[in-house]
Amino acid sequence: MDTNSDSNLLKALEAESWSLISDNALNRFQRSPHHALQMLIYLQAALGYIPPALQRQIARDLQLPITHIQGLVAFYFFLSAEKLGTYRIYISNNITDKMLDAATLTECLCQQLNVSLGCPREDEKVYIEQTSCIGLSDQGPSCLINGLSIPSLNEERIRQIVSLIESDTELSLWPKSLFETSDSIQRKGWLLDNTTSPGESLRQALKIGDEKSLALLEKSALRGRGGAGFPTAKKWRFCKGTPAEKHVVVCNADEGEPGTFKDRVLLRQHCDLILEGMTICARLIGAELGFIYLRAEYLNLLPDLEKTLQKWRDNNLLGQAILGNEGFNFDIEIHLGAGAYICGEESALIESLEGKRGIPRNRPPFPVSEGYLSYPTVVNNVETFAMAARIFGKEGDSFSQLGTEQSKGTKLLSISGDTPKPGIYEFPWGVTIQEIILASGAKNTYFVQVGGPAGELLDQSQFKRTLCYEDVATGGSFMIFNAERNPLEIILNFTQFFAHESCGFCTPCRVGTQLNHQLFEKISTQGAAPSDIEKLEELNLLMDRFSHCGLGKTASHIVKQGLAQFHKKLKPGDDNWSPDFDLDKSLSTARKLRIIDTGAN
Ligand SMILES: Cc1cc2nc3c(=O)[nH]c(=O)nc-3n(C[C@H](O)[C@H](O)[C@H](O)COP(=O)(O)O)c2cc1C
Ligand code: SF4
Known part of the structure; x- marks a missing residue:
């Protein structure tokens, strides 16, 4: 058989297996358009990507416009139209992972697997990328492999992962111990x-x-x-x-x-x-x-x-x-x-x-x-x-009977960062920040971030404040930082998070979160000029007022708080800086989605 017919046969076989898998997906989800996303997730897991031809088939079978399916694949980070790799690794890049040297481990993994971050390996076997916090800050650094989480990465685990990948070991045959996470409950209530x-x-x-x-x-x-x-x-x-x-x-x-x-x-x-x-x-x-x-x-x-x-x-x-x-x-x-x-x-x-x-x-x-x-x-x-x-x-x-006047009962906190006992802590509302830090065994605490990047940054002068809706409200994240940490680096990580997670629907947030990140990167690394601070303040006001939802409205708070509390850490900087900001690139996703929405070319 010649090479041409070989590749035709391969294509036909591939198409046949897609067809089988997509039939499975359709039947499993009762051919309902409301399950379109669930079907795509299933296909992504089964094939490692959702090729355009398969997207068209799903659209036809669900009687949805192809643009709807393409829009879903473009929007969700873990869906992909291109074949990225048999093993897709996403490394959590929360600040607490970074503090545990996730960057060195990532470099090590990339080197050993001979792959660059964000670029599929030539043989389509491996793909490595960073992702936002994966919910394992108590046992970082962590990553996902084909959707499954692996906690507590270290050099030994990296070697193990590399060897399993290079020996083509199916994920289901990987040692279970690699995927074991602990529940680390430290304080019950x-x-x-x-x-x-x-x-x-x-x-x-x-x-x-x-x-x-x-x-x-x-x-x-x-x-x-x-x-x-x-x-x-x-x-x-x-x-x-x-x-x-x-x-x-x-x-x-x-x-x-x-x-x-x-x-x-x-x-x-x-x-x-x-x-x-x-x-x-x-x-x-x-x-x-x-x-x-x-x-x-x-x-x-x-x-x-x-x-x-x-x-x-x-x-x-x-x-x-x-x-x-x-x-x-x-x-x-x-x-x-x-x-x-x-x-x-x-x-x-x-x-x-x-x-x-x-x-x-x-x-x-x-x-x-x-x-x-x-x-x-x-x-x-x-x-x-x-x-x-x-x-x-x-x-x-x-x-x-527990809590404060307006905040009854208890609250679960996820405590991570510079503490010897990261994990889950249950406290009655009304507990002070100081009491929480003490219970976690943390020493030499410089500041804490309560409620995630959109929450409150509290330095030592505020440790007497109380956790409750009347004072410091929170969804549950409590990250502790000691005096060796650079607060500017931490804030930079949060601005990067918002720039990555903006859904791109409205301009103040889509463009604002990018500018916010770049401007903060400039002032924290090269120094701050008075005009930079003015630009940041203007930008933050705009995002706060005109963003469509809570993400854009709160994305700038961390910068405001950081500047108020740590301005003395900023070096004086050049006034002539302009963002390395590519408006066209920033608008490209939105344009793509608009084209997808309208079906225009
Ligand atoms: C950007 C953004 C992200 C959110 N993420 C979550 C989340 O992961 N979990 C959650 O319960 N609420 C989240 N919320 C709040 C929800 O919109 C909603 O208020 C909440 O689920 C209501 O539940 P509750 O009344 O029990 O708090 C988020 C809000 C915003 C603006
Ligand atoms: S403010 Fe909300 S809707 Fe607007 S881009 Fe940001 S995340 Fe999307």
Whole structure:
């Protein structure tokens, strides 16, 4: 056979296997356009990429415009139209990974595998890239290999990975120990000490009835743990009160805030409580449909989550006529993300659940009145659902005896950075920053970053402040930095995070986050001229006022805080600097998406 017919045969075989795999994907996801993203995630996992021909086939089969499918592949970081490599490695580049010398290890990995960062190896075997925090700051540096996380990278592990790759060892045959993560719970409290057995809280809610259950939740004064602190009972009441054919419950397990990992541990250790919170919510608002939106980086949690869901169905805690109550029907489906921090924002998350790009919606209407497929939808954080369930369980009423006037109960913190005991800590709201630092065993602490890059940077003068909605609110990330750290480098890492994670939909954020990063890079490395500071302030005001969603509005806060607190660290710099900013390049993604949207050339 000549080379030409050889390659034709190969192409035909490849096309046949695509066709089989895509048929599988279509059947698995009931050929529903709302599952388009889930299908693409499945195909990406099966083939390592989603070739254009396959994108066209999926579009045809789902009767969607090809531009819709192309838009999804372009938008989500972990989807790719090109073959990148049989082994795709994404190294977490959170500041806490950097502090553990992730850069040297990455260089070492690249060298040993003879590959450059961001460029597929010629033989299409390996691809190495950096990615935002993967939720393992307690055991960094860490990476993902074909979606599965590997913690605690060191030289020995790097050698092991290189040898497994070069010997073409299938990922399923890699030693399990490489993928083992620990839950590192350092301090338990009201929630983590839970001894309620699965179904107990739900039975209690059913026993006292819907109205009394809502009143109980109201009395507890539980507020959402995802960051904004919206009263949970109020959210459920709004949703219940919106008449509609269907209501929906969504658990936000996108946990993308750099430095946080408490939802990861809850999903593994207290999955029953989360399902129970969702099911109680479904009962109270009258929902039959539920989703867990699980970030791509937590793929390794999926099999156990599916098993727990099945156990719940087997015990009639999910499904039809739950616990024998005619008309109480509810089930939960898990949807995976595909690498987009913005999908943690509730309206972007709903877009993503509907199989679209995760672009935040205009609000109002809020999800409680128009959410998933326009049905009234409750979106709550993982920890919120777990807490709600616990409130209906044994000693649930002790919840509101803890905390402060406006912040009842406890809060889970993910503590990382310069501490000998990184991990999960549960504290009652009202604890001081100093008390948290002490409990973590950290010494010589210079400053902390509470609530991720969009949160608060607190230096020693502020360690008496308290953790609560009245003072320092947080979604859970608590990163500790000692006096040897350069705060400018840390802030630079955060500006890079926002520039990478801006979804590109609106100009103030898309361009602003890039400029912010470049300008801050200039002043932190080459020195600051008065005009640089003016430019930064102007830019930050603009982003704050005109960005479409919370990401762009808060992306500049870290720079403002950093300049206020560490301006003495800045050297004087040249006034004639202009950004190495390529407007065309910055607009190219948006243009591509627009072309994709309109089908224009
Ligand atoms: C950019 C951005 C990212 C967010 N990421 C998350 C997230 O990963 N998890 C989460 O629960 N909430 C996240 N939120 C908040 C959600 O929009 C929403 O307020 C929350 O899920 C509501 O749940 P709660 O009331 O239980 O806090 C994010 C918000 C923004 C603006
Ligand atoms: S503010 Fe940023 S993340 Fe939000 S919609 Fe605009 S570009 Fe996207």
